[in-house]
Amino acid sequence: MATQKEVLIGVLEAISNKLIQAEKMLTELDSQVGDADCGIGVKRGFSAVLEELPRTNSMELGDILKKVGFTLAYTIGGTSGAMLGTGFLEAGKSFEQKTEINSDDIAQALNRANTVIKRRGGNTQVGDKTLVDALEPAVESVKKSASQSQDLAGLLTNAYQAAKKGSDNTIEITAKKGRASYMGERSKGHRDPGSVVIYLMFEAALEYLKSGGHICDEKDNK
Amino acid sequence: MKKIINKPEDVVHEMLKGLQDSRPETIGLIPEKRIVYRKDPYLNKVAIISGSGSGHEPDQAFYVGRGMLDAACAGPVFAAPTLDAIVDAARMVDKGMGVLFLVKNYTGDRAYFEMASEMLEFEGGPSVDTVIINDDVAVKDSTFTAGRRGVAGAIFVYKIVGAKSEEGANLGELKGLAYRVNDNVRTMGFALKPCTTPEKGSPTFDLGPQEIEVGVGLHGEPGRERTTYKRANTIIKTLTDAVLEDLPFSGGDEVALMVNGLGGTPIGELYIAAGITHDILKNKHIRVHKTYVNNYCTSLDMEGCSVSLLRLNEDFKRLLAYPVDIPISYF
Numbered sequence: 296m297a298t299q300k301e302v303l304i305g306v307l308e309a310i311s312n313k314l315i316q317a318e319k320m321l322t323e324l325d326s327q328v329g330d331a332d333c334g335i336g337v338k339r340g341f342s343a344v345l346e347e348l349p350r351t352n353s354m355e356l357g358d359i360l361k362k363v364g365f366t367l368a369y370t371i372g373g374t375s376g377a378m379l380g381t382g383f384l385e386a387g388k389s390f391e392q393k394t395e396i397n398s399d400d401i402a403q404a405l406n407r408a409n410t411v412i413k414r415r416g417g418n419t420q421v422g423d424k425t426l427v428d429a430l431e432p433a434v435e436s437v438k439k440s441a442s443q444s445q446d447l448a449g450l451l452t453n454a455y456q457a458a459k460k461g462s463d464n465t466i467e468i469t470a471k472k473g474r475a476s477y478m479g480e481r482s483k484g485h486r487d488p489g490s491v492v493i494y495l496m497f498e499a500a501l502e503y504l505k506s507g508g509h510i511c512d513e514k515d516n517k
Numbered sequence: 518m519k520k521i522i523n524k525p526e527d528v529v530h531e532m533l534k535g536l537q538d539s540r541p542e543t544i545g546l547i548p549e550k551r552i553v554y555r556k557d558p559y560l561n562k563v564a565i566i567s568g569s570g571s572g573h574e575p576d577q578a579f580y581v582g583r584g585m586l587d588a589a590c591a592g593p594v595f596a597a598p599t600l601d602a603i604v605d606a607a608r609m610v611d612k613g614m615g616v617l618f619l620v621k622n623y624t625g626d627r628a629y630f631e632m633a634s635e636m637l638e639f640e641g642g643p644s645v646d647t648v649i650i651n652d653d654v655a656v657k658d659s660t661f662t663a664g665r666r667g668v669a670g671a672i673f674v675y676k677i678v679g680a681k682s683e684e685g686a687n688l689g690e691l692k693g694l695a696y697r698v699n700d701n702v703r704t705m706g707f708a709l710k711p712c713t714t715p716e717k718g719s720p721t722f723d724l725g726p727q728e729i730e731v732g733v734g735l736h737g738e739p740g741r742e743r744t745t746y747k748r749a750n751t752i753i754k755t756l757t758d759a760v761l762e763d764l765p766f767s768g769g770d771e772v773a774l775m776v777n778g779l780g781g782t783p784i785g786e787l788y789i790a791a792g793i794t795h796d797i798l799k800n801k802h803i804r805v806h807k808t809y810v811n812n813y814c815t816s817l818d819m820e821g822c823s824v825s826l827l828r829l830n831e832d833f834k835r836l837l838a839y840p841v842d843i844p845i846s847y848f
Contacts, residue, residue: 358639365636368600368629377597377628384635415631417624 299396303356304348306500307363311341311348313499314492324488328470333375333488340371340379356396360387360404374416375489378426381415382408398441398450405434421461424470424482426489433458433497448504455497462490518718525715529571529591536578540844543582550602553578554588554610557842563682563691564588564610564643567619567675568603569626570595572714573735575845576672576814584841585679586619594714594817595736597625603633604642611643615688619674619695621667621735622651646688648695650674652704652825654763655732655740666734669777669814670702670825673837680839698833703760706740706823707752708733708779712816731755733779735816749786753793756824761801766826768802773809773837775825780815782822787811790822806834 297305314321315338322334343366351359360383368380389404390396396404409430413419419427436457440450465487522528530548537546537553545556551571567577568590577589587610590598607616620630627649634645652670678695686694708730711720721737724730729752732740741759766772776791778784791810798805806829814823827833 361639365600365632365639368632368636372599373596374625374628376600377625377632380600380632381628384632415624415628 299394300352300356300359303359304351306503307348307359308345309499309503310496311345313495313502314338314341315345317491317495321488321491324486324491327485328482328487332373333492336371336373336375337379337492340367340376343367343370355390356393357387357390360384360390363387375426378412378416378489379492381412382430385411398437398445398447401450402434402438402441405430405437409434422468422471424465424468424487424490426487426493428465428468428487429458429461429490429493432461433493448501451497451501451504455494455501458490458494458497462486462494465490518713518715520713520715522715525718528715529593532571532574533578533591536844543842544844547605550605551591551598552588552602552606552609553581553591554606555581555583555586557583559583559587559683560612561614561685562587562612563614563686563688564607564612564616565619565675565679565682565691566590566603566606566610566616567621567671568592568598568606568630569621569623570597570736572712572817573814575812577675579845580672580675580679580843582841582843584683584839585675585843592626594716597623597629600629600632600636603629604636607633607637607645608642613643615644615646617678617682617688617691617695618645618647619671619678620647620649621671622649622665623667623735644688646692648674648692648699650695650699652699652702653732653734653740654703654705654759655734666738668704668706668735668825669775669823670699670704670827672775672777672809672813673702673773673825673827674698676841677833677836679841680836683839698827701764701828701833702825703763703766704775704777704823704825705731705756705759706733706777706779706821707731707756708737708816708819708821709746710781710820711737712780712819714817729821732759733816733819733821735814737816737819749789750793753790753824754797757794757797757826760824760826761797761803764826764828766801766803766828769804771804771806771829771834772798773807773827773829773833774798774805775809775813775823775827777809777814777823777825778812779819779821779823780812781818781820784811787822790824794824807837 318334318338325333364380364384385408386404389407433454436453470482545554564587570592572594588606592598618630650667650671651665653666653668
């Protein structure tokens with residue numbers, strides 16, 4: 296059976312690959328509401344993460360996430376780099392000193408990430424048309440799943456669906472934060488690219504798990 | 518758009534090159550990171566760094582020098598400096614006593630300076646602390662920030678904290694001092710005309726020929742109200758009253774007054790504003806110890822000004838008078 300560290304690194308690889316592949320879609324979405332640099336920035340950031348991950352083998356769980364956070368903030372730039380970087384960094388802090396994590400720890404880490412992103416983004420709320428519109432419902436869903444002792448697959452399925460729904464909701468609202476807020480009413484009718492990044496992360500983690508991930512992968516025992 | 522620029526994307530690099538060419542003995546530059554640093558040697562001193570998007574000159578690159586900032590991190594026009602530049606700058610200027618970041622309260626700047634502190638802690642760097650400056654009384658909140666924005670009052674913070682750092686104060690003392698200056702300074706500004714960013718080439722917001730934006734932010738964000746143009750006496754009284762009521766300042770206070778141009782207003786008009794503020798303060802028995810009139814913290818070519826008041830104590834007065842060697846000294 297794979298160690299939690301191997302799973303974490305596997306999930307982070309899956310997320311990175313998914314977001315790198317999403318470059319074109321993110322760029323198209325961002326050209327409708329922003330400055331069309333979201334896709335290229337996210338690709339740059341997660342390509343750097345892919346390069347960094349093999350070097351994180353000797354690190355603790357929390358430090359791996361922190362390293363991802365700093366790498367994203369370094370390479371993406373702009374407010375999106377700061378917010379995504381903050382998310383991973385804070386999740387990493389939440390795992391500090393932990394060698395084994397459970398569903399409650401995941402819920403706590405995501406909750407901390409969401410809380411600090413909201414504060415750092417300027418008291419961002421659901422409805423402002425940012426990544427928080429997808430992240431917060433996902434966090435709430437994970438908290439609920441954890442309290443009901445659901446398995447990881449169920450937890451991730453619910454989280455992905457909540458994030459996707461939250462992202463769908465951004466289509467019909469007017470941006471109040473971030474670059475799209477410069478467009479005011481004209482931002483209506485377009486999906487927020489940051490919210491897409493969030494649901495794609497949960498989707499990637501779920502797919503990784505469903506594909507056998509490395510959670511109970513016999514290949515690892517060879 | 519007619520400006521002294523070549524290509525919009527080269528504006529910041531060419532400006533910083535010109536600064537370094539003009540002050541080669543005191544100013545160092547790392548062009549690819551847009552870090553401006555102090556060249557003359559110093560020891561036994563906490564290093565002071567500020568940074569933000571470019572377009573607010575002379576803030577901050579032109580305040581680098583003995584008695585003020587040890588480095589400035591310049592971002593692209595109106596966009597935060599990068600994390601790696603802030604981290605590198607901190608490692609570069611640290612002399613073993615640590616580094617203090619003085620940051621105006623804008624979301625991107627704040628996020629990157631806070632992350633830089635955490636990164637230096639994670640990777641083992643100099644000890645760092647951050648003070649967020651938020652002197653603007655115009656808004657409680659805006660689309661750009663949580664809470665009040667940091668504007669021209671920041672210059673008083675750099676000046677006083679920079680001077681104290683030369684006296685060998687430690688990181689904790691300087692942090693406390695920075696908060697005390699921030700707690701005693703208030704600012705409000707207004708715009709007669711919006712600014713034009715090099716990339717966009719057109720005004721960043723629309724302001725009718727008879728309109729003014731009262732409480733404007735440093736990037737043209739809206740503030741308290743958009744209203745019809747009024748004569749100088751009325752506009753400047755609105756700004757000054759808002760500043761006075763907020764702290765509040767009261768009779769018997771001794772203050773430093775800063776009338777700060779936003780970039781496109783003639784110095785002569787700024788002195789008209791200064792004269793009006795002096796009369797208002799005299800009526801309220803508030804004594805002006807020293808007046809600063811110039812472009813200190815601008816928004817490119819925006820027309821308009823801000824009024825800042827700093828309530829003084831003997832410590833602040835002494836540190837304001839401390840000599841500086843920065844590029845914008847005229848002679």
